[in-house]
Amino acid sequence: MSKMRFFALQELANRKPLEISNPSNKLSDYYGSHVFDRKKMQEYLPKEAYNAVINAIEKGVPITRQVADLVANGMKNWAKSLNVTHYTHWFQPLTDGTAEKHDGFIEFGENDMDVIERFSGKLLVQQEPDASSFPNGGIRNTFEARGYTAWDVSSPAFVVDTTLCIPTIFISYTGEALDYKTPLLKALAAVDKAATEVCRLFDKNINRVYANLGWEQEYFLVDLALYNARPDLCLTGRTLMGHSSAKDQQLEDHYFGSIPPRVTAFMKELEIECHKLGIPVKTRHNEVAPNQFELAPIFENVNLANDHNQLVMDLMKRIARRHNFVVLLHEKPYNGVNGSGKHNNWSLCTDTGINLFAPGKNPKSNLLFLTFLVNVLMMVYKNQDLLRASIVSAGNSHRLGANEAPPAILSIFLGRQLSSILDEITSHTSHKEMVGEEKTTLQLGLGRIPDIMLDTTDRNRTSPFAFTGNRFEFRAAGSSANCAAAMIAINAAMAHQLNEFRLSIEKLIEEGTGKEEAFFRILKETIIASEPIRFEGDGYSEEWKQEAARRGLTNICHVPEALMHYTDAQSRSVLIGEGVFNETELSCRLEVELEKFTMKVQIESRVLGDLALNHIVPTAVSYQNRLLENLRGLRETFAPEEYEILSADRKELVRDISKRVTAIKMLVREMTEARKVANHMPHYKDKAFAYQENVRPYLDSIREHIDKLEMEIDDEIWPLPKYRELLFTK
Numbered sequence: 001m002s003k004m005r006f007f008a009l010q011e012l013a014n015r016k017p018l019e020i021s022n023p024s025n026k027l028s029d030y031y032g033s034h035v036f037d038r039k040k041m042q043e044y045l046p047k048e049a050y051n052a053v054i055n056a057i058e059k060g061v062p063i064t065r066q067v068a069d070l071v072a073n074g075m076k077n078w079a080k081s082l083n084v085t086h087y088t089h090w091f092q093p094l095t096d097g098t099a100e101k102h103d104g105f106i107e108f109g110e111n112d113m114d115v116i117e118r119f120s121g122k123l124l125v126q127q128e129p130d131a132s133s134f135p136n137g138g139i140r141n142t143f144e145a146r147g148y149t150a151w152d153v154s155s156p157a158f159v160v161d162t163t164l165c166i167p168t169i170f171i172s173y174t175g176e177a178l179d180y181k182t183p184l185l186k187a188l189a190a191v192d193k194a195a196t197e198v199c200r201l202f203d204k205n206i207n208r209v210y211a212n213l214g215w216e217q218e219y220f221l222v223d224l225a226l227y228n229a230r231p232d233l234c235l236t237g238r239t240l241m242g243h244s245s246a247k248d249q250q251l252e253d254h255y256f257g258s259i260p261p262r263v264t265a266f267m268k269e270l271e272i273e274c275h276k277l278g279i280p281v282k283t284r285h286n287e288v289a290p291n292q293f294e295l296a297p298i299f300e301n302v303n304l305a306n307d308h309n310q311l312v313m314d315l316m317k318r319i320a321r322r323h324n325f326v327v328l329l330h331e332k333p334y335n336g337v338n339g340s341g342k343h344n345n346w347s348l349c350t351d352t353g354i355n356l357f358a359p360g361k362n363p364k365s366n367l368l369f370l371t372f373l374v375n376v377l378m379m380v381y382k383n384q385d386l387l388r389a390s391i392v393s394a395g396n397s398h399r400l401g402a403n404e405a406p407p408a409i410l411s412i413f414l415g416r417q418l419s420s421i422l423d424e425i426t427s428h429t430s431h432k433e434m435v436g437e438e439k440t441t442l443q444l445g446l447g448r449i450p451d452i453m454l455d456t457t458d459r460n461r462t463s464p465f466a467f468t469g470n471r472f473e474f475r476a477a478g479s480s481a482n483c484a485a486a487m488i489a490i491n492a493a494m495a496h497q498l499n500e501f502r503l504s505i506e507k508l509i510e511e512g513t514g515k516e517e518a519f520f521r522i523l524k525e526t527i528i529a530s531e532p533i534r535f536e537g538d539g540y541s542e543e544w545k546q547e548a549a550r551r552g553l554t555n556i557c558h559v560p561e562a563l564m565h566y567t568d569a570q571s572r573s574v575l576i577g578e579g580v581f582n583e584t585e586l587s588c589r590l591e592v593e594l595e596k597f598t599m600k601v602q603i604e605s606r607v608l609g610d611l612a613l614n615h616i617v618p619t620a621v622s623y624q625n626r627l628l629e630n631l632r633g634l635r636e637t638f639a640p641e642e643y644e645i646l647s648a649d650r651k652e653l654v655r656d657i658s659k660r661v662t663a664i665k666m667l668v669r670e671m672t673e674a675r676k677v678a679n680h681m682p683h684y685k686d687k688a689f690a691y692q693e694n695v696r697p698y699l700d701s702i703r704e705h706i707d708k709l710e711m712e713i714d715d716e717i718w719p720l721p722k723y724r725e726l727l728f729t730k
């Protein structure tokens, strides 16, 4: 092994950036070339089939079998023009993109890939893959291994290499969701309905509300050869040991620095492939940590944006390999260095083109804006625990609350001026006190919002849920996560909140209160009730933790405990109440999440145990032997008195190495015992708790000794690439 590190370093010295050239000088020549989008549908489908698909996308009208046949035929002809030979249903099982047993994203063709010649409407619409190896939380017994995939008309088919991929949902034989897309589509339908009903209190022309998502994907790149010399990275996606580099991100020089040429080549190729697939990626830049980068597209509707994120994560991994890089999507590949998140920029937009989170141009539209804004406050306040449950994981728990990412406490940043507007509303007793600039039917005297919104100088980077001018940015999501988890929670919770809000308004109006006064009263009430969730200060500070506790906000860092809130009373009323999950699906979802956590910690613990005993301890002992030999030589050479003086430090070192080797062996033994006890627990919940409480702490205590040894032992025999090599080689 020790040789591998040095071979890798040698290999590195000879790496050259790949030459990447654009397919054409004009982006529009190839943008979307590999997507069966509306333009291609028009070209390849008969008019009736085209119209039926558009109706299905826009109005949810089901597609008949005859139309499906026509679409399949058109798709096939288009795909053949790109030399496609196979097709596959493409779906998102409940794993996510981390380097463990089932590598997040399904490999193209592995599941139910078939040759394109046989493609028909029946095969387009539904498939029956043998999917017994995907996590299902006990829904599917092994004797009933069948699951169904069904075409998601709202997300266009696309071509990767020689395979036509059809986005689908994935459900069990008994109809329960086994994926992320099914509940996501339900949550989006729920928020559409609830938001549209609220909008129609203002404007009867509004018939639909769409949720948008713009994700920002952070990731690390590491050289392939170095990666291969780190079994912990290969098997767990993160380094389980490694002393921090003498230099890491103190100077923040990477953030502003130019992108290294090999990385630029990778990014360029990734962008080209994204653009061919109609993924509107836009920004690329360095992130705070060395060898950390970010990629972000222009926002799209949530379902499509999320498909695109899944696709991008897969493309990244594959393209990186061609450049001799490995992409690390893990939330915390390196201790002591910033981790990676995936900000979810979220907004709601009407079919008449109004962004409901953007302040309007007149008092009437501002009331609409305020209504949605205030409901977001209340939604987050009431559903802190659900939102947290939707983003916690073994990986993300290293980030949250570690002074680099939002804490595990949920709060909303609004900015000074918007806050003062809310405060002004609460200082009045009736809407009549609030005189607007214009006389329209609905107004609260708030005609001046647009001007002040231009001031975004005080954007707060430490807030987990920040208002950023025309959207909310949920910053707690992890880099490897499927955004759907957070989007399901947020959109379902928003639907629930809007429904409650509308019922309160309607009740007041029924009782004879005027519409304006009804809005005023409920908004005021909601602003006051949700006040504890608003926080403008430093979310990373210790004072905030104390202040949040005083306000009664929850702060749960214990992963299984945070996950358990998926099934608490509030979450159930949101997720089951809004029809996103049924009872079985929700409890299965929880089970899958807890098991994923258990499995990840289990793998980390095994890998660390192996590395400690097979790599680190032997290296330490062999170095110790060299020291002992040196001591013997000194004793033979020097008189006893001088020997004592000359050998003191080496003796101390021998002693220290002995102590650490003994400690490592003892801790590994204890950890193995703790694992055994946990593994024997019959219930998955107890198992997850045992892994969090009794196994996880050993990962840190063992590591501490190993990292100290790394500093003591001769660099030339240290077997694993060091942080400075992993982080600073370009």
Ligand code: ADP
Binding pocket: 212, 213, 214, 215, 216, 283, 296, 297, 298, 299, 345, 346, 347, 355, 470, 471
């Ligand atoms: P940041 O300052 O956080 O880096 P960017 O300008 O890079 O912000 O935008 C981050 C993401 O937010 C992008 O994907 C962008 O398209 C998205 N975004 C912008 N406006 C909206 C909106 N109204 N709704 C949803 N996402 C949006």
Ligand code: MG
Binding pocket: 216, 343, 473
């Ligand atoms: Mg951002």
